[in-house]
Amino acid sequence: MNNTLLNYKQIIQKIDSCKKKNRNKEDVNLTVVSKTFSADVIEPLILEGHKIYGENKVQEASSKWKDLKQKYNNVRLHLIGPLQTNKVNLALKTFDIIETIDREKLAIKVKNSAENFLNKKFEFFVQVNTGNESQKSGIELTKTKSFTDWIINDLKLNVTGLMCIPPLDQDPATHFKLLMQKKLECNLRHLSMGMSNDFEEAIKAGATFVRVGSAIFGKRY
Numbered sequence: 001m002n003n004t005l006l007n008y009k010q011i012i013q014k015i016d017s018c019k020k021k022n023r024n025k026e027d028v029n030l031t032v033v034s035k036t037f038s039a040d041v042i043e044p045l046i047l048e049g050h051k052i053y054g055e056n057k058v059q060e061a062s063s064k065w066k067d068l069k070q071k072y073n074n075v076r077l078h079l080i081g082p083l084q085t086n087k088v089n090l091a092l093k094t095f096d097i098i099e100t101i102d103r104e105k106l107a108i109k110v111k112n113s114a115e116n117f118l119n120k121k122f123e124f125f126v127q128v129n130t131g132n133e134s135q136k137s138g139i140e141l142t143k144t145k146s147f148t149d150w151i152i153n154d155l156k157l158n159v160t161g162l163m164c165i166p167p168l169d170q171d172p173a174t175h176f177k178l179l180m181q182k183k184l185e186c187n188l189r190h191l192s193m194g195m196s197n198d199f200e201e202a203i204k205a206g207a208t209f210v211r212v213g214s215a216i217f218g219k220r221y
């Protein structure tokens, strides 16, 4: 068995045991973050039966996944990186779940473009800037509820969750708790949080999607 597959199986085991210890019945899904890695590295995981993948760049994902998605049509692709309005069409063509809705202009553009993809069932997450970092994308914590309500009620987009990327220099658990509170307030189903270094912490705090890259594929260059 190659390393990637071995790492993947270990992560799945860790997720399962952490889930058993800390959670009731809700699902914890693994989003395998395949950014920078090529199709031939990803394909063994697809053949192993894994269906959920995350990419952070629209252009890269579009060319990498075009053939893969045709070949394996039950793969679900998540956009986990910032989305510019001029890439919305390509993003909707490429992805099934967009986790990074974080501003009005983007939400409106997504709403209008989604009309070109009527036979595709999208899900959207709102990205929350839990650390109020000026350089980071995401809606402010205090604006999350009104923003999310507006997207659901006025734009009628299928928002099902929240996502966050905690500040590098802080305890992620604090941010996971903040996002969990917000999820309850917004009455949503999903929480996308936790990466290679802290996914177990995130599961304890209620994550329904953890996003793991380097612990599976190795270091990115």
Ligand SMILES: *Cc1c(COP(=O)(O)O)cnc(C)c1O
Pocket: 033, 035, 056, 080, 081, 165, 194, 195, 196, 197, 211, 212, 213, 214, 215
């Ligand atoms: C790259 C990335 C990940 C995966 O990070 P690892 O530490 O390699 O697991 C998760 N979430 C986002 C938003 C990312 O950009």
